[in-house]
Amino acid sequence: MFSRFLDGVELEVPDEARNVALVTNGVRDVAEVGIRWLGRKMLAGVNFAIDLDLSVAAGHDIAEDAHHQLLHNLKYLSNATVHVDPVGLAGEEYHRHGTGNTEHQESHVDEREEHGHSND
Numbered sequence: 001m002f003s004r005f006l007d008g009v010e011l012e013v014p015d016e017a018r019n020v021a022l023v024t025n026g027v028r029d030v031a032e033v034g035i036r037w038l039g040r041k042m043l044a045g046v047n048f049a050i051d052l053d054l055s056v057a058a059g060h061d062i063a064e065d066a067h068h069q070l071l072h073n074l075k076y077l078s079n080a081t082v083h084v085d086p087v088g089l090a091g092e093e094y095h096r097h098g099t100g101n102t103e104h105q106e107s108h109v110d111e112r113e114e115h116g117h118s119n120d
Contacts, residue, residue: 009035026062031091041078049090
């Protein structure tokens with residue numbers, strides 16, 4: 001009960017969400033799971049990886065199924081946000097500006113210095 005006062009969730013909840021996502025057909029890996037309270041509602045955010053060669057439509061279908069599985073199997077969740085990435089490129093670290101994309105980062109060196117953002 002004390003962790004609820006601190007807006008925490010039980011330690012097993014992220015693992016439960018990870019396990020549900022992992023058994024969804026087409027999900028190859030789960031990079032990140034975030035669970036939080038918003039008032040009296042528990043929300044999940046799950047970032048998972050699918051095969052690189054799938055179409056956008058196939059990736060969308062997998063994401064819809066994962067979303068459904070999370071809400072159907074984890075009744076305590078009020079909502080879930082799912083994010084799909086290709087295998088090997090999943091997780092927040094690949095979405096930061098320039099990370100993993102040195103060409104893009106180098107193309108903005110002059111721009112950043114011009115605008116005083118040399119450490120972006």
